[in-house]
Amino acid sequence: MRNNKSSKQYISFRYYTAFLVISHILVFIIICSMTSCSDFVEVDPPKNTLVSETVFEDAATVESALANIYYNMREQGIVSYDICADMGIYADELDYYASNANDLSLYLHSVTAINSNVLSYWTNxxxxxxxxxxxxxxxxxxxxxxADEISLYKGQALFIRAYLHFILTNIYGDIPFITSTDYVTNNTISRTPIQDVYDFIIEDLNLAVILLDSKVLTDERVKPNRATVNALLSRVYLYTENWELAEVTSSLLVDEFELESDLSKVFLKESKETIWQFKPDASNVRNTYEANSFIIQVIPGNPYALSNVLLHSFETDDLRLEQWVGRFSSANGLTTLYFPYKYKALLNEEESLEYSIVFRLAEQYLIRAEARAQLGNIIGSQSDLNTIRNRAGLEGTTAASKDAVLEAILHERFVELFSEQGHRWFDLKRTGKAGIILGSVKPNWNPTNVLWPIPESELELNLNLFPQNSGY
Structure with a gap:
């Protein structure tokens, strides 16, 4: 969790490999029993000590091991609330008001290879x-x-592996694509070119689609199923500009799920448009870290607030400005700050009202809108874009040409997906607009900032990770 980041010590990539190959399943299970993770995963952790081989002889222990991966994904690192905040300040969504040196360097675009955030994302x-x-x-x-159990567990693990590599390659560029637990090999592994990483990701996801049942595994959509895999697959096709498959795959989800018509219900745990979400553990954490960290309750005090760039991007009468943006004024009335208010329930409330959403249907409409525009289907693209706009109380888009519609979609993604999973930064990066937009708001902007550096400590341990990313 963010507030504890500065006190954590991060083990190097090399030490992780040697350690995890022998004991990480056992460690996860122990952590689970110590942190009330059984509430989070709805599976009781095993009471006895097991070696790795024994874990795979019992379905319940495999489920516990998988559930603890989800637990750790939720708690910290590259898929957690951290990425919402870090990529928010790295892009133009959030302003930063605290003094943590590592976070400040993200905000000011003065990141170095020894930044602990850079290392923690990688090692986590x-x-x-x-x-x-x-x-x-x-x-x-x-x-x-x-056979059914093997398909279920392998499908989930393939999805996890694909998703983590997807985010890694979008942050660091060429990265090692790791498919085994052979620490001898992995200690000297080289970086895989981005296009090859995407090919491996797509291969994993296509196999996961076959292995995972199409049914929701729990009523609360807290375990990945075929729909979750397709949600990531459509995003991958968008990022790799495979417009045909992006349209086809997103259409599967548009047909399967339903948008919430009421904006106030989109981020509730029972939201109809949620595809996959992280469930709190229901004992120490009843709601989301997003709400607890973004909601401003005192000035000064909170490190984050919405940027003027984002605030000025909302059109008049946009209901998202009313429903998803909060405001707080200082006691003397001289300062008013605005904050993401998509999640409204704090951690310590008595009831779990909200879970952290990772994939939701609105993104799929916008993926299909972009794919259709790229394919020349302007009317279809406008229809998808207007579905999102109309829900927000806005009139249909006036954009008519391909370029205008694509610009309108990028704008809509900004005001619809702000403070969620780093979408804004990744959108600016993949569309080639990072320099155009951030160059005017980030004084230290440099074109090489589109990638983070490979952590220096990892380069020292494995020379095959060289060369370092340009600019570092």
Missing amino acids: AYSLIYAANDIIEGVNKSKALN
Whole structure:
């Protein structure tokens, strides 16, 4: 969790490999029993001490191991609330008012290879990738699990591996694509070119689609299923400019799910448009870190506030400005700050009202709108774009040409997906607009900032990770 980041010590990539290959499943299970994770995953952690091989002889322990991956994804690192805040200040969504040196360097675009955020994202992601790989290897060798169980657990682990590599490559560029727990090999592995990383991601996801049942695994959509895999797959096709498959895959989800007509219900735990979300553990954490960290309750005090760039991007009468943006004024009335107010329930409230949403249907409409515009289907693109605009109380778009519609979609993604999973930064980066837009609001902007540096400590341990990203 963000507030504890500065006090954490991050183990290097190399040490993770040697450690995790032997014991990470056991460690996850122990952590689970210590942190009330059983409430989060709805699976009781095993009471006895197990070695890795034994884990894969029992379905309940495999479920516990998978659930603890989700737990750790939710708690910190590259898929957690941290990425919402870090990418928000790295882009033009959020202003930063605190003094943490590592966070401040993100906001000011003065990141170096020794920044602890840069290292923590890398090590956190690869530790979870190793855990996912161990599950894939373990269930493949298991003699006790039945075919349905093997498909279910392997499908989830493949999705996890694909998702983490997807975010890693969008932050660092060329990265090692890790598919085993062989620490001898992985300690000297080289970086995989981005296009090859995407090919491996798509391969994992296509296999996961086959393995995972189309039914929702829980009523609360807290475990990935086929729809979750397709949600990521459509995003990957968008990022790789495979417009045909982006349209086809997003259409599957548009047909399967339903948008919430009421904006006030979009981020509730029972939202109809949620595809996948992280469930709180219901004992220490009843709602979301997003609400607890973004909602301003005192000035000075909160490190984040919405930027004027974002605030001025909302059109008149946009209901999202009313429903999803909060405001707080100082006691003397001289300062008023605005904050993301999509999640409204604080951690310590008595009831779990909101879960942290990772994928939701609105993104799929915007993916399909962009794919259709790129394919020359302007009317279809306008229809999808207007579905999102009309829900926000706005009239249909006036954009008519391909370029105008694409610009309108980028704008709509800004005001619809702000403070969610780093969408704004990744949109600016993938569309080539980062320099155009951030160059005027980030004094230290440099074109090489489109990638973060590879952590210096990892380069020292594995020379095959060289060369360092340009600009660092």
